[in-house]
Amino acid sequence: MTELYITKTSTRNPLPQRLADFTTLAEALDYAAQGVTGYNFHDGRGRLTAPLRYAELRQRALAAAYRLCRLGLKRGDKVAIIADTSPLFMEIFYGCQYAGFVPVPLPINMSLGNHASYVERLARLLRSCEARVAVAPAEMQSFLAEAGSELDLLFSGGDEAFLRLDANVHALEPSRPDELAYLQYTSGSTGFPRGVMIDQATVMANLRGIVTHGLGVRPGDRCVSWLPFYHDMGLVGFVLGPMASQLSVDYLGAREFAMRPMQWLTLLSRNRGTIAFAPPFGYDICARRLRSGDLERLDLSSWRVAGIGAEPVRTDVLERFAECFAPAGFDSRAFLPCYGLAECSLAVSFAPLRQGIAIERIDRAHLEHHAHARLASACGDMAVTSFVNCGHALPGHEIVIRDQQGNPLPERAVGRVTVRGPSVMSGYFQNPEKTHRVLRNGWLDTGDLGYLTPDGLFITGRHRDLIFVNGRNIWPEDLEHLAGHYHGVRHGDVVAFTAAADDEEAVVMLVQCRLSDAQRRHELINELTSRIRSDFGVACRVVLLPPRSLPRTSSGKLSRSEASKRYLQGGRESLGLASPAESPVGTGAAS
Structure with a gap:
């Protein structure tokens, strides 16, 4: 009996490389x-x-x-x-x-x-x-x-x-x-x-910008991806992009990645992958699942572009990943922050290649009161928040930051991110009302907030997620980041949002918590509410939930809007939880 062997497609290609210079x-x-x-x-x-x-x-x-x-x-x-x-x-x-x-x-x-x-x-x-x-x-x-x-x-x-x-x-x-x-x-x-x-011309324009300007694709590159094909980064970035530049790709299913994330890195190592992207949670789960002996089997020295997108970039997660996998040859300069959305095919901007993560430390109080990104002093004990540079727009595209009335804002003023260029969608299918709401005179209102500097674009969050309390704009990411540093809480397991206007506690934080001891849960709630009141000057209702309770989008991101809607409609029951029989006495509630 003859055993059948199958072999992967080649990395090297005798065909002269063309970088997405096609019409369809x-x-x-x-x-x-x-x-x-x-x-x-x-x-x-x-x-x-x-x-x-x-x-x-x-x-x-x-x-x-x-x-x-x-x-x-x-x-x-x-x-x-x-x-x-x-x-x-x-x-x-x-x-x-x-x-x-x-x-x-x-x-x-x-x-x-x-x-x-x-x-x-x-x-x-x-x-x-x-x-x-x-x-x-x-x-x-x-x-x-x-x-x-x-x-x-x-x-x-x-x-x-x-x-x-x-x-x-x-x-x-x-x-x-x-x-x-x-x-x-x-x-x-x-x-x-x-x-x-x-349309065809739109996606081809985006692909040209991605492979030439964003990634600097060259002969000998090989992609590795677990990103789902129904997500723009998976479809455009790792199905259409490699084909349009004649690269080979190695795929692992999204469900398989969730169960065995180290297989992603194993494929990169074994097949000498050079380009791979993930949202921050993808890098986070790899670092958390690292076991003794894994590093000995990995060689990540060929990985030249480690892209980050699809959700706000968390530098602590990436720093931990780089530290964990440096012994396996990973170079933190491979990190490539970028910004994009499906309404612009995929990509809007890329940070420079081989720069790694570049951040700005911003005076948080000034940002909250004046919507202006003033650099924090190098000395002093002021509260700061950090944002990552997502680089400059693709060639032929423009980014303008605007106020609520649509007027352009100067450098470092935080406002709505608008984009114009050949990669922008023609509209939402059978939805002219929503199309008109976000697309006017060729300019796309992304719904994101950010600011521009000579170095590039910095995304600060979603406009609709902003928490407005006592004349201040509070970024939910800042509250969520704080919670992620407490024992029993993981980064990415927290959502914060504004409660009903007549609620004396104007902010709600839902936390997926792994602590089982009732006393420790009670202490965590009190610690979080006290810290948030101290650092941000707002009252916050902290609700502890079991793991995997919070709603997610089809791409795996936590959905603040859906969590807020369910909570405001019916509290715990709308989140699929039982009555709060175990709630400790005090501020907040626990499952």
Whole structure:
């Protein structure tokens, strides 16, 4: 019996490299298919399960395009794909590019016990995007069947059923530069997700800026990613970007990363990866899961771009990661902060390469009272807050900070971050009201707050998350950061927000706590409320919750807006918790 061996796609490519200088994604894949690079899928133990060279992907994508055409789809029809980390997603996504259809990546179910809520969310997304076809991996087929049961779909089914469809050759007309490339749903951190319309010319402009200006992609680069394909950083950054610059990629599923985060670093080490990104929590979980003996098996010296995005950058997390993995060859200068959002395809700005993390220490009291980022004195005991430099806008793009009336603000004034350039979306699908609210005269209001200096853009938070108390603007991140330093509380397990206007305690902090001793929990509540009153001058109601109680977006970020909504609507019960039978006496409540 002959044993079958499979090998990963090559890092080196005899094909001359082109850096996303194409007019459409289909044109980019046509070129990449002439080389030897491609996508590589690995299981939770890091074993290669499916190498997929771009040449083979192109053939499979054409077959998928033929199948979709045979279903009777019209040009511009939407094809929903539950975006598991699998070759089938690639086949259907690129098949849509060749046939003039619009792929819509939808989130996978990341947690157990939320069957009903996931099905409801999936059904709303299917209706929102007006899907005509919906495809799911085999293990999620039942969710899709339930979610699409009342919709008029030409096809709804699993991967096997889709592959059995007629794939006879059919005349194809790929999507043109002015047609939609895909519909990208936002992660939902500020309400129900909206369908961002990105056309071919728009995404190609962003990809050119990313691979040339942002990453400085060069021959011999290799990407490694666990980021989900339904998230803009996963899709644009690590599906489309590598293909458009003919790089090979190694994939680990997002669920597999959550269970075994060290496999991400193992893949980087084994395959000599050079480019990999993660939100801060990704670096945090790797540092926390590090075990004795792990470093001996890792060589991270090839990792030249360690990107950070998708949520506010926490320097303490990155410093701890760099310290933990320096013995394995990790160079902290590889850290690359960046800023972006789905409404600008993906990227808006990048810090300079090989600079690492550059921060500014800001006088917190001055910031809260005057919305101005004055540098803190080198001496003295003033309260400070730190922000990370996210660099300058991509070529051809502009960033302007504006006040509430839309007027441009000077350097260091904190205001709304607005962006203009060729990467900006055309609007939200079937939602002209929300489109008009954020997009005017080509300028996109990102909803984020920040300030500019000659060195670049500094993001301070979300406008809607800002806590306004007694004439001061308090950043929730400052309160959450403080809580993360206490025993029993992890960074990233805290949300703070403003309570109802008539509540004498104007600020609420929800804390996922791992302490089981009732006395210690009571002490933690009192310590936090006292420290917040002392440092920030505000009363705060601290509520301790069990781990995994706080709502998250589809990309894994804690959702302040959803947590606040649930809390204000019904307190503990709306967060899915029992009555507070164990609450200690005193300020706050504990589970």
